[in-house]
Amino acid sequence: MYKNFRANLISDNTFKIIITVSAIYILIIVSLLITKLFFESYPIWHANGLSFIVNSDWNTIEGRESFGALPYILGTMITSAIAMAIAIPFSIGIAMFVSYTPQKLHVFLNFIIDLLASIPSIIYGLWGLIIFRPIFIKSVEIPIHDMLGKHVWLFSGIPMGLDIITASIVLSIMIIPTISSVSREIIKSVPIQQQEAAFMLGATEWEIFKLAIFPYSKAGLVGASILGLGRAVGETMAITMLIGNATGNFALPKSLFQAGQTMSSIIANEFIEAPPLSLHLSALIGIGLILLLFAICINIIAHILVIRMLKVQEGSINT
Amino acid sequence: MESYKLIAENITVYYNNVKSIKNVTMKFKTNTVTSLIGPSGCGKTSFLRCLNRMHDMNKKVRVTGKVIIDGSNLYLDTVNPILHRRKVGMVFQKPNPFPTMSIYDNVIAGLRLNGIKDKKILDDAVQTSLKLAYLWDEVNDNLKQPAIELSGGQQQRLCIARALAIKPEIIIMDEPSSALDPVSTQKIEETIMNLKKTLTIIIVTHNMQQAIRISDYTAFMYLGKLIEFDETKKLFTSPNHQLTAKYVKGFFG
């Protein structure tokens, strides 16, 4: 045995302490954040109680205040749901494609995806407003509205391009790179032996995915999607530029072609200007708190999903 | 020509543009067992993987040559390798069961793909295949157990069962018994002898006794080249090439 092996075994404990402290840091920050949000929003809970969640009035004028968060809660749910429904298949498609393409195309696609994941949301917003909106109105909204607008409530309203559907689509475009970038890494790290096994059984590419890649990586893919959902739920700038920003009862989502509002967009629209110590400010922070609870719910659901799906927890096959 | 189930012609394999297998040609007769022997790294695995276009998976590998199964060339662009792979079962050097699936699901994975849903057929297939692979007795009351909880040898036998379940016409095995104890090995050998009646078998082995026991033909490879391919008896008793003689003696001596 070599004499100069490091005999210093304390470092293992040091390491344990470092990683534990780092992890607890997260816990502390989040608790602090929740406490802070709760105390800052206390006046609105005190004044309105739970009716804050089910009411839809919104008036910020001094002396006429009335605050209800329902439309924004619904707005967030609907936009994120539509965005996820569009983005997940696209993202996983891209991730699948990237892992099966020839080397050169693969490098190029990776580059593009990474590039796109890094474009600030504000640029997506500008693009959505200036480039996407006019095209979308002309080629999608107006034809659909003319055909179905009168009969189907989903497509009623004025096709303005500043509405729930436009915001959701741009939102999905934004989160596609995030989800596909992470999914790609997950899919790439599925052990090749797994794929060989499926390959040998005469599986088609799709079946290889179904049989060998998906079961192995599904927990990771759910994780990637949650990452995307996180971005969707919390996205502020681009949504604010595109969703039409209705408030109060007008923001209750009734049609895809109607202006809406999400929780983060109303905060973005009004937080900066809400006077200190006002009920308005505490209502906005209250919405922030709801958003937080929202995130918690999403995670509980995802957690249940993952636990159901997850059997391999670590690594591949044990010896 | 018709008596050959599988013909590999002029196979050359490049890894990152470096030749690893050089112009290998082998012909495998229907319902025979052929052993591939040779020192570690000589290209046995690489060659086997050509036989069902397994290299398609890896973009850094290039294969040239022909592989003709039942008269049609697997390497033509117009051919769908999936149709052929069904006929070719494969067992790898390292056991690779699907880790998320139970033992049962692992065995019938291939059948499920082909759209077979009838539970009775599936149950049957599981039982038959596991019995053929001599795993049945150890797992029959625990078929729902995750496959990764099996021991190494058990996993390997599970992989054999999985390959057998799709009823291939050719089966290629890369050192299937290297992780098995002698009893199982012997039984696997019996299985092979048994399967020979209906199947064409190609097997890589380091155990020359095994090669002698089970195979009709033996191929000796060295540094990516096929040195000698002959009837097993002939190759082991009076090889044509010095290299073969040396290698084979190296074992016996």
Next chain:
Amino acid sequence: MESYKLIAENITVYYNNVKSIKNVTMKFKTNTVTSLIGPSGCGKTSFLRCLNRMHDMNKKVRVTGKVIIDGSNLYLDTVNPILHRRKVGMVFQKPNPFPTMSIYDNVIAGLRLNGIKDKKILDDAVQTSLKLAYLWDEVNDNLKQPAIELSGGQQQRLCIARALAIKPEIIIMDEPSSALDPVSTQKIEETIMNLKKTLTIIIVTHNMQQAIRISDYTAFMYLGKLIEFDETKKLFTSPNHQLTAKYVKGFFG
């Protein structure tokens, strides 16, 4: 007592609270080779992993009993297993070189990561270990190549070299040559005979010929129990137990 390098006493292993190894006791003399044989799934790997507290990694496994190396019990809470693991080299059933490292880095991983930086020592260690593992000639002009690009057998020999590089006092090997061709196997066996002079070696094998050739003692396990542990000659020629006789005959018959 003093002549025993390693004593495993009353080892019992539970997987998910199911006993897989039952009260196994074995004593290994200094500078001997002991073979572990037994059918697949009988618990050989599980037992080996107890010898350097490898099961610590898996929370679903519980081990009871004592493992005494050089007089101190590895399973005491006050003992740091890391210090002992350095005395115990281990080679696994499946080759597992570090995939991101080159051949060179793999061999010296144990040294460098333990803080040895002197380039001369490292170079020396690489050369000596690779030579001992009979890999040197195949890779010496390509030490920077990624280890995963080696063939299965080459990878296994690399893992042996890696284990040897830390100069262990005991080396435990789980079917090290199952993926090797006879020539390499023979050389590995020579290595083992050579290492025996300074090391205590425990080896799992399915190849009984190998057990006979290299080992001083042989242990036969069956269904998680130690059936017989004796001098190799004695065990193979006149076993005490019927089971052993049957198993050993199964091979010779």
Next chain:
Amino acid sequence: MIQKNEYEKQFYKNIRCRLIINKIINICVILAVVFALIPLGSIIFEVFKNGITAISIEFLTEVPGAIGAKNGGIGPAIQGTLLIILFSSLIGIPIGLFSGIFLYEFHDRKLARIIRFVNDVFMELPTIIIGIFTFLVIVLTLGYFTILAGSFALSLIMIPIISKTTEESLKMVPMAYKEAGTALGLQNWIISIKIIMVTAKKGILNGILLSVARISGETAPLIMTTLGSSQFFHSFNSPIDSLPLRIWRFSLLPYDEAQTYGWGSALVLIFIIIMISIIIRYAFNTRLFKIKT
């Protein structure tokens, strides 16, 4: 026992269908790629087309000129963005990595489960809430806007992303490598960092880059923590500028010149992110982890 020809019949009956399904899915996948790339390509194209005309040495190095005038540049914004990315990475990357390792190492402990959950929630928090929080906790306590508040806020955005991706990547590393390391008598932290993490480095790196990219485009929290500035960085107790803020401000102004500068800033921002990503990838691939022989 299913008979051979019966099985064959089944196979040929189904194979056509399977191949068609496969083909359809392949086509869908390709369509997905194409459809996704069209808008994304369009974004890059627009930014490039509109932004390139703004780029000049003066634009990259000077403080802003008067709004609407054709002189000046975004020097302070570039400097500020680089500094903020640097500082938030200094806080965020180690904490993210270490907490990711914690979640991996102690994955079944109760504490780890709680923290994993909290972390997932954390990841979903709108960045604007993080901005509000930092404003309340740091800016108001200190009494001034500072790069430190901004970096703290952005590090809070990075940490959960890095932590999550690190854990996911580590989980993908086969146990066999951990076992090999353990058998070599290595300490746990060495196994974790020098073996497991190095094996998983691609995924981890990807997470880090994703988080850096994410924060470098953040606007909302910076408005509340660094305010923005038309001057270069000169002290830790005054506001600092950054590119997203600049883009935001420019985009809200009526002057054509401001619009052009806005696109120019966007182009510079994207360029910076690409450069950071290339440099980090390069550094990781060569110096840090490839051990010289």
Next chain:
Amino acid sequence: YSYGFEKIQSNNINKFQINGAGASFPFPLIDLWRTKYINVNPEINLNYQSIGSGGGIKQHIEKTIQFAATDVPLTKNEAKLAPNTLHIPETLGAIAVIYNIPEIPHKGLKLTGVNLAEIYMGEITMWNDPKIKIHNLEVDLPNEQIIPIRRSDSSGTTFIFTDYLSKLSNEFYIKVGAGKSVPLGNGVAVIGNEGVTNIVENTFYSIGYVELAYALQTNISFAYIENADQTNFVEPTIDSISSAASMMAYDMPHAYESWDGITITNSPGIESYPLSSFTYLIIYDDLYDVINSKEHAIGLANLFYWMLTEGQNYSKSLFYVPLPEEIVKLSITGIINLKYDGELLINDAKSPHYVDYNVPIWVKHVAQWWIDDMISDQEYIDNINYLLTNKIIK
């Protein structure tokens, strides 16, 4: 201008940054001042960030910046949180009502405040509604639905606009009211002036309101609005806006008084544009809490003084309206009140107008009422006594 307030020379000011934030409306002007003032005093770096009026007020209250700018004066509640705040009118602006009617490709559609209120409340929905038609007989209004666009983010622009509409339409006042963000549901809301301009530009039959500069920069059509006397439809120009401010000058409170509810919308005068507005600099009268040395405080006072005098010359190039002289005087009184740790930054004796302007507006009102016989002599004397006992006048 000369108000006896000379530039105080100070040799040992280090390079010093003055941070301000607030309304987006004056941002281009203040930013231009930043680049010009470098030549006047290179030691001072001005840094102004547009985060919205409310944002500026909030940061002012929290004392994280040295000064703020706002389109809307502090309300009573805000003033309570930030006592001793000075309001210093800084420049003048106006809101243009922009529209996109392809059939009328030029500016000059005539609208009354009531029209606007009804459009935004959804009571007038068609462009060819008779209530609009009656003022625009010379053009052919299309039979199309009106799409009203408004600001989504809370903003001073919306405040001024709704303040005007509330003054004109009682119904609007009751249903909606005046505020930085109001519960308007009709139409679509967009973030920022630029957003509103952009959407109106690209959406046929839409109407919106933006700061004048945005309308002028983009050459979009904007409407003439009926004046307070209902005698004329006024185009927003430098003169008409300036007139609106001048007409109100003598009703303005002093810098240190409450400005709650003070606006110059619907200002009288035949040529006054009714959607005009001040923007204000707001600053604590004692700078001790926000600046760390007297030298720097003096530097800031100098800068403010320069803004209100020479600085006004730069307004026109950016479509801002220079403050009328009456208002400049009013603003200067604010600067004179600036203190550092209790010490006035300039000497009283040097500023003859200081005393002049030290009479609170309500005193003037009381005097006016006494002249008009609206209060008795006794009441008037009581009032003067009150002023003396409370040391408001000496």
